[in-house]
Amino acid sequence: MLGTCHGAGLYVLASESVQIPWFDCVFADIGDEQSLSQSLSTFSGHLKQISNIKLQSTRQSLVLLDEVGAGTNPLEGAALGMSLLESFAQDGCLLTIATTHHGELKTLKYSNEAFENACMEFDEVNLKPTYKVLWGIPGRSNAINIAERLRLPSVVIDTARKLYGSSSAEIDEVITDMEKLKQDYHKRLTEAQYYLIF
Numbered sequence: 001m002l003g004t005c006h007g008a009g010l011y012v013l014a015s016e017s018v019q020i021p022w023f024d025c026v027f028a029d030i031g032d033e034q035s036l037s038q039s040l041s042t043f044s045g046h047l048k049q050i051s052n053i054k055l056q057s058t059r060q061s062l063v064l065l066d067e068v069g070a071g072t073n074p075l076e077g078a079a080l081g082m083s084l085l086e087s088f089a090q091d092g093c094l095l096t097i098a099t100t101h102h103g104e105l106k107t108l109k110y111s112n113e114a115f116e117n118a119c120m121e122f123d124e125v126n127l128k129p130t131y132k133v134l135w136g137i138p139g140r141s142n143a144i145n146i147a148e149r150l151r152l153p154s155v156v157i158d159t160a161r162k163l164y165g166s167s168s169a170e171i172d173e174v175i176t177d178m179e180k181l182k183q184d185y186h187k188r189l190t191e192a193q194y195y196l197i198f
Contacts, residue, residue, distance in 0.1 A: 021060075021094060027053040028064040043071035050084060054092065061093040068098045069105065078104040089114040106138035121183075137178045 012018045029049040050065065057063055069081025081102055088096040089112065100106070108115040119139030121132040127146055144164065148157045 023062040023094065024058055024060040025056070026062045026064070027057055027093075028066075029053060029068075030064065030066040041071065043077075046071060054087070057088075057093040059092075059094055063088060063093045063096040065096065065098040068100055069102055070100075074102065078102040081105050082108060085115070086112065101141055109138075134182050137182055 012020060029046055046068075050068075053063055065084075068084060069077035069079075071077065072080075081098075081100060082105055085096065085098055085105065085108060098105070106117060109117050116135070117138040118133050118135050119137050121130040121134050122128075122139075122142055123130050124142065124145060127142075127149055144157060144160050147160070148154075
């Protein structure tokens, strides 16, 4: 879906006061853009859409990119996704919000201060998001845990964990620890604000 510049507005769904900048246009590449009639694969469809966004967006635009770099070889997709995001940050639009499962894209924050990580908190007991945004933490995939809870055969789960590798598991463990620290921080902050009122 390519954004158009028609007048429209939405309330910001937030529990606290929020200030957002004014955008001249909102552009979005979301969903599956494959087309049999135009001989476009999912990946090609996304690239065509993003190319149009690059041409039309200004330094006052908001760009939303869903699963940037997906639909092709993971290494090439991640490299292209990194390049695209850096291009938008350098000379593209005012704000780009991108979702990804590529670990490489999550590291952009550590090499370029123009980037920030955030993730949606995930309730692993009920296998669903809590719709709380955790700033400064890269999201992690829960694919294997979800597959296990959905009762895929244990031999499949065990093999997947071995193939996933110990280094990736260590990264997930660090992210999990960061999530817990962030949750604990917010809990203590809420408690402190409560006591400041009284």
